[in-house]
Amino acid sequence: MKLSSKSRYAVMALADIASFNKNKPVSLRDISLRQNISLVFLEQIFSKLKKNNIVKSIRGTNGGYVLSNDPNQIKLSSIFLAVDEKVKQVQCKKESKKGCNGKSSKCITHYLWDELELYINDFFNKKNLGDLLKKNLETRTET
Amino acid sequence: MKLSSKSRYAVMALADIASFNKNKPVSLRDISLRQNISLVFLEQIFSKLKKNNIVKSIRGTNGGYVLSNDPNQIKLSSIFLAVDEKVKQVQCKKESKKGCNGKSSKCITHYLWDELELYINDFFNKKNLGDLLKKNLETRTET
DNA sequence: CTAATCTTGACTATTTTTGTCGGGTATATA
């Protein structure tokens, strides 16, 4: 049970933009170097982030990406939604006529996974990019 | 971000034993039929559950498995531990000298994933097999 | 004995993840 690298990179990259952003667009190349993430993979990820309006792109020389919103307005759940991270995929299919296990309508554990899904989504809904930067600043000054 | 089938099946199978158990061992064959899970796969799973003392085995005709403890004593976290389900695997390696991203000591998102891990583990620690049976009984009587 | 059941390790097919490759297109700046 883990997050995909895609999602993890997305959060890292956005946090990078948020902290290095001096009102200038941040290029994927810079992010790639700073965060040690493959440039071409980043392009894939940012294509989705852009489609979902998490970032805006500026083309051409000195171009790059900027956040569409204040970091405090960008919830982790929006980011994950953008890059197709799903909590609990099609394990217990709601639509299937056959039910979870192909027999009874709902398997014994059905409600448990529902509950877990809600629980985790709650976490992602409550956290935003701003929280992340704050937290990181705190721990830096601690050491 | 999802649970493996192995873990899901483990919980389903144990819940099955807990509900059909009339002080007699429950055979994997019966579980396989009732829950629609491959028998041979169940064997793999129960091998681990037995090693971790979640169930006891009784060999021979009319044999099967029984729970080692009262369902209320069996936490989901123990079950997942037994079948090697891990929340947040080795994404941000704690031991690595190179740090999470191969550069700085800890990546920007390090504390976030730590927090998420604790959060989810908390859920699994608080839930036990008994809760699951109770919940299932409730919803049955509702309909 | 024999049928039912657990025991174990090796093997394999499928799916998902994590990218790469190769071509674009847009734009700032010299």
Added chain:
DNA sequence: TATATACCCGACAAAAATAGTCAAGATTAG
């Protein structure tokens, strides 16, 4: 206007993880 720096996009591919299968036993009730 030429050029370098960026974003843009779809197809492809290697690697890892998942979800099993297969085969050959060992135990025990009846």
